[in-house]
Amino acid sequence: MNNYEQILKNARHTLSIEHQAIGLLSELLDEDFAKAVLAIFNAKGRVIITGVGKSAIIAQKIVATLNSTGTPAVFMHAADAIHGDLGTILDDDIVLCLSNSGSTPEIKVLIPLIRSRKNTIIAMTSNKESFLARQADALIWAYAEKEACPHNLAPTTSTTVQLVLGDALALALLDLRGFSKEDFAKYHPGGALGKRMFLRVSDLIALHEKPQVSEDAPIKEVIVEISKKRLGVTAVTQEAKITGIITDGDIRRMLENNEVLTGLTAKSIMSSNPKTIHCEAMATQALEILETYSITQLLAVDDQNNYAGVLHLHDLIKEGIL
Template sequence: MDLLKTAREVFAIEARAILHLAEHLDADYDKAINAILQAKGRVVVCGMGKSGLIGKKIAATLASTGTPSFFMHPSEAFHGDLGMVTPDDVFIAISNSGETEELLKLMPYLTDNRNYVIALTGNKQSSLGRAANAILNISVEQEACPLQLAPTASTTATLAMGDAIAVTLMHAKDFQPEHFARFHPGGNLGRRLLATVKDEMIVDNLPMVNASASFAELVDCISTGQLGLAVVQSEEGIGITTDGDIRRAFNRYNKEVFDLTAADLMSASPKTINAEAKMSDAFAIMEANKITALIVMEQERVVGILKK
């Protein structure tokens, strides 16, 4: 058995399935997108089995890109969760066959509730297709499964259709990185775009020494501060000495390094930033200068240190 050949065949089948989706797009796609844009409520995504797993990802993608959405399991919906669906919601029903019993049971309620129903199905003439307001065709020529039983290419196509919906809505809403960051405050993007320097800077026990401090005092300050640096204060302003500066000094001066002071080893005019600045600005400065720390200043006074 050629294992690599099998894998390549799967990729080829699923790639063709995605490419064929573009050929299936028609006016119903516009109708579906406009219905979501005009809806005052949320998008409810519903599917059974593998379609349900794909539906959870679609709902998560929509929610994180500016379209309020949640996933509803069809069996749970039929036993009370339909109470979460308001008339203002758009309902996305996923079924490759279009004959999933658990989904079809929900259609009378959705019709009575005046919900706009979008069907993601591979059979436009199915019961689900006939009940829907808009049909997005996710049919595939074949599954990657050699038995043509396990949903493979069809679930990939469904996922791609969900991504297309989400991205189209992002364009329509002019969804920007700042908006994305608001929904991901715990991630690196959220930290960069939402947080300010004062939210992240270190303010306690700052490692600071006078310019006249001895080499031993300077090393002790860097070690005690545990930030890999010391801020050097002089009459002319401030400087900075890093543990890298200490290592280079040893290589350059050997035993004579112990005769040096903090003023001899500091880098003058270090990069600084205001406490009210955005973290995105701070990261930009650090990346442009290939450094990992900034001194935070307010009214010519050191108030913190920001570490990358």
């Protein structure tokens, strides 16, 4: 067997073990899982998630997922908690503690301290008979028969199981809260979905200068304006109102059709009544217009129907709208 075959064999073995562990989870979910979800849902405070070692890393990921799906969560390292960070926990908070064995020294010190504060404790552990499981108000059974590690030592299957159960917990809460894609966008304003929900034309036209010429501007001035503003287009305006548009394509066609340019003005080659959009319209509306008319630039106007700027297709692509 060559090196490639051995590597793939080992990788498939790892995936097989973890796949089996995940598949078993749905059969092991019981009323305690639902109890844990409802306890978090009905809590007045936050979810404080804690753990040690690799479980602490998984805890941080669960915190991130909960926060992004509408459930306030804070990470607290179990070792730091007993050295000052216990103050992270407020009276109305619920504590979710991750520990594969459920009996690490840090957990044995931390849990009694939390119980003395009368905070609800949810355990996520593989060992239902562990110290953590016995002390908890609710148990999420993160059963992992064996690690994928050939020595059954490195946390692999156990952390995968914790990660998957964290997702199940977060999405069960998402469903209870009726958390919509609009809500998700509010928590992810920098993501593609958030931008699609909130980004306006005014946000994009502010990135550029406003190319514009008057109707009687000579062709040289038009070419310079298009080149200088680097948008491949210029608006033609009279007293701030848009009367036409000239694109670099219009310039090329003019050069092909006219040997003599003397006397030609912006009005001579402009397209009248160009497509426009209000500057406070959503960027997605602008995209619909661009796609409908197979154009790459769109002129924006304000409340007085005055010229406000240019939106370019590339702006939408850059922001992930397209």
